[in-house]
Amino acid sequence: MAVTDEAIDRIKEMIVSGELRPGDKLPKEADLATKLGLSRNSLREAVKALSLIQILDVRQGDGTYVTSLEPGLLMGAIAFVVDFHHDRSVLDFLQVRRILEPAATALAATRIDAAGIAELRGLAQVDEPRPSTERLIEQDLRFHRAIAGFSGNPVLCSLLDSLSSPTMRARHWRGLTQSGSWERTVREHQAIVDALESGDAEAARAWSTAHIAGVEQWLRKVA
Structure with missing residues (x-):
């Protein structure tokens, strides 16, 4: 040594x-x-x-x-490393996100309160008639970050936050090139909130998995 x-x-x-x-x-x-x-x-x-x-x-x-x-502080080193990964390695990060985020969403279903549901309802809506791709991505990140926060698990929340950078590029690319992608995202976000509001952890997990898998499947086709 x-x-x-x-x-x-x-x-x-x-x-x-x-x-x-x-x-x-x-x-x-x-x-x-x-x-x-x-x-x-x-x-x-x-x-x-x-x-x-x-x-x-x-x-x-x-x-x-x-x-x-604190987990958020220590996970900063992971986020730093993640920022150096580009191209096809984003698929690896999406796979990890597909494992972790549905778990966080299921936890959130058992812990979220009415105020949290109201916050997510607002983040799941797109009020502007023609929002920019950057604006939509920012709102998407806030939506997913909020759900992770409602899981009540700071380590899980920090891990998911560290995965945002590489997958954000994929979201931006999809938003620019795939017709109707943001309308689909809004519908899926609203379905996730519906499941959370009903306290149905398994439905919340399923919708979250399908939501992330859609981005992953699209990226596999075009990468």
Whole structure:
């Protein structure tokens, strides 16, 4: 194991064991290096690596702290990697989305309240006579993000949010090239909301699966 990797593992152990908790300040570099039996250079490299994935927060002139470790913060590293994937790999992301989003939608059916249904009803409608593709995509993203939020699972919500970037390009392409795609999207969104309002988790799951599968099937034909 590389020395830097060992240093990363040692800091990870301190966090997992509870010796270091969210918001805690790490000991001074020299003291921590001595405690862990590491060189200051390897410790410094480990801190740098852990700060890149937002496990640690290096504050100039103050010290290094454990972050909140909230899922939304930690999933940022996944979103960063996802942004580098293009072309046919978007199908892989759509497959993952087809697995995760119906599960989130089914959870939302058991937890959403009347205010949430009203919010989704608004996001499922297109009031403008000729909205731009960009406007429709923005509303589509807000609709799906809201459903994930109503699942009540912050990890699932963050994972789905990280998948938005590559699949958004596919949605934009479909909106520009496939006739009637947005009308179909609106109908499917409304069917999802109907299922959520009735509290029917399996119907909500089924509509969500069909909705995402439609984009995936179209992309397989044209890619």
